[in-house]
Amino acid sequence: MRLAIRHIPVASVAVVTTVALALTSAPATAGQPPGGGGAWSAAWGAAHQYPGVPEGWPPNWSSGGFADESVRQVLRVSSGGSRVRVRLSNRYGVKPLVVTAATVGRAGEGAAVRPGTVRALRFQGSGGLTVPAGRDAVSDMLVLPVRPLERLTVTLHFAPGGTGPLSYHSEGLATSYRAAGDRTGDTSGQPFAGGTSDAYYTLSGVEVAGPRTDGTVVAFGDSITDGAGSTPGADNRYPDQLAERLRAARSRLAVVNAGISGNRLLSDSSCFGEKGTVRFRHDVLDRPGVRAAVVLIGINDIGAGGEPDTGCGPAPRVTARDIINGHRTLIRMARERGVWIVGATLTPFKGAPYGYDTGAKQELRQEVNDWIRTSGAYDAVADLDRTLRDPAAPDRLLPAYDSGDRIHPNDAGMDAMARTVRPHLTAGSR
Template structure:
């Protein structure tokens, strides 16, 4: 395994004035911005028995959304990034606020700041675009929870969102932008809407975790911030190198194929979700499990059930590595978790053979700058093709909190902390 050598911090700067852009735009002048929180956006899709209901298909009309996120870098100014990537019509933003979270849907009195867009309190985001706010003067601390409140006055139609989260989002009818209490926000869901990034004025730099349900946090406890990526953020801080982390995972996501419910292919979304994040300097990649397993599952959400070869997966990984290296990012490959024992038809002998072959390539090819061996961290010593029982979520596949901890602990931080 190669020893990971982190690149020098990329100086990423964007215009202070908000702009409607297809992606984050960098220039050479101050201020510097670091992505301190993020989510990968998806097409609207109905809720499921596993994830519960969501509001994406019906969208919003005369609503106020309040969403709580945990930032992984501090600064004296923040800005938010909103997405109408999958909207069929312009999205009217009737106002926005950022404040310190006081738990649930409450905010700390006196902490709310008005968010503006090109100097105005309202904005319209065209279909397929993102909007970056103006800087907001609010000093935030590492791992602080912020409440982002967005007013949506008009009928939106189906809403751009992130389907699976371990967080709670809140909705109220009417205008409740400036509510301190959370009483009006009686409707909840475990998804994020429109909010794709929170950025701080910092040169800390960001590690983007990119991949599927392992990265997205499936199996970890709701509301506890104990996903693999959350625990990596805490390890970096404890080690004295508080690099920010962004979670760009999508549960069900595949390397080579998109699907109606599980987002675009990783090769298609890599630019937007990784390379265009302000301050991105390294990326952690876990992909391939769903490319191998989902064809056995089938169903409307899966889309294409065409089988893929190991060589096709290797070529897809190489594509991501080359794109990241071209931008100066270091790339950490993550081996595919044990798949046998899942409570859905995800495994067969051919899948296991392909998983082992892909893992061998990730470990030994030298294509990645470093390797996080999640397979080894999760494998049962008595049966290496199965997950370790003590680290296993009830679905028989994903890690529980202990499993997420074990994988986060397996990443060698010595090149960062030494």
């Protein structure tokens, strides 16, 4: 969901290697809380979507792409390890994506990288790669000890021929930078004066291996999971704060955010990504080391359902049964992989814009929530509706948790969500 945006048309090339999708998922035992270890675990991730539609909205670089440019992107890993690899996506690109060089290092201030920490990434032994359209790729293993909650910088150089429109994540709530030429080895941020963006491009995952992690929890949803309403650049999205709380509880589970602003469970959108019942497989279940998923999705299906199409694709009117059947699909997919799945109740939205707040839609939300709470279909239930609502007006966010748009929680609300979810993920907590 991304209601806060709006609901309207919303040098020479190195030798390259074509890299196919490589996955090393090691699911947990079905019906048990997550635990145990795996060779690789996703420590950070971003769910990707179609290049910006309409072009340039929201403001980003995905439609124009890059040609003989370097893009520097900063992220915070949720768990540590002694080895690292980086995942790139061309899932929604329109042609083969040529990356001529890539590096990873410890983040400094802004676009700077800490001196002495830059390491070249390789792909099947080569310094560059070509990722076919519709595919993902993963780098070779790199020996690089990283600490839980450490900030890393990944820099990619794209070939002079141009990428064309490329796969991206629209609401990164982190600053990305661009520079002309190959600047993958630079530690200074000075060359990256080509502008900034709040999105992630091509970069879709950082994975770690070693004794410091017991696998990964993936938070799946829309803009509330994506972090809309939290402070940009502060890592205060609810999955970020969940990672901090798990760490404080001495859990070694990593957390990956697979939220997409505006995303719907049951219908695709050119602006807001593939429907949840489709992307759940590659954004959640195909992550290496996935042990658990937390599902918070359906508000956009309800709120946007039946409203006029303003350029992002129609949102059909839905019933509670439609939403419930969509949730059952996710549960079935998770069970087939042996992944522990937590259902989160849909949060209040009274006063939200874009036609979301009507009596019928509020009743529909409550009907879905009643099913999530009482059906027993999920392995566990995180009652985020109860956590975030105003006791004096249960259809409304508690003012102390409201970012100001009546639907997206602020930093305090995100922390309250993390507090609610955490007990359902720690082995032995139930």
